[in-house]
Amino acid sequence: MSRQQLLEAARAFFLEGCVDTCTIKRVTGEVTDVDGNVTPTYTALYSGVCRIQQQQPYAERKDVGQAYLLLLRLEVQLPMTVTGLAPDDLLTMVTSVTDPDLPGRVFRVRDLAHKTDASSRRVQCTEITS
DSSP, X not given: OOHHHHHHHHHHHHHHTOOXXXXXXXXXXXXXXXXXXXXXXXXXXXXEEEEEEOSSSSOEEEEETTEEEEEEEEEEEEOTTOOOOOTTOEEEEEEOSSOTTOTTOEEXXXXXOOOTXXXXXXXXXXXXXX
16 A cells, blocks of 8 residues: 555545534634624634544633633644634534534634644644633
C-alpha cells in the first residue's frame, strides 16, 4: 500500500467515526440598528461533521476584573478539507449522537495545528464558562 493510499484510508476511517456536526463562522463586521444596538455580522466557513476531544478534564480559572471565568480547553477534529480557519473563529456544536450536552455550545478557535500526512485537522478551542 502506498503512502497516499494509507493516508486516504486513514482520512476515510476518521470520517467514519465522526457522528457530531458543527458550524464555524467568522465575525466580519457589525451592524448598528436605529436604537444603537450593535450586532456582529458573520461569514460561514464550514458546516459538517466533527469530533470533540477534551485533553484536560478540568478548567483553567481566570479572573477578569470582578468576573470569575473558567476556560475549558478542547480539541475539535475536522476533515482535512476544512481550510482557512483562524484564531477567534466561532465553532458551534449543532448535533451530538452520544453527548446531549454538546449541541448549542460555542467554542472559540485558539490554536491551529498543521501536519504533513494528517488524517484530520485538529483545532484547539476554548469554551468560556462562568
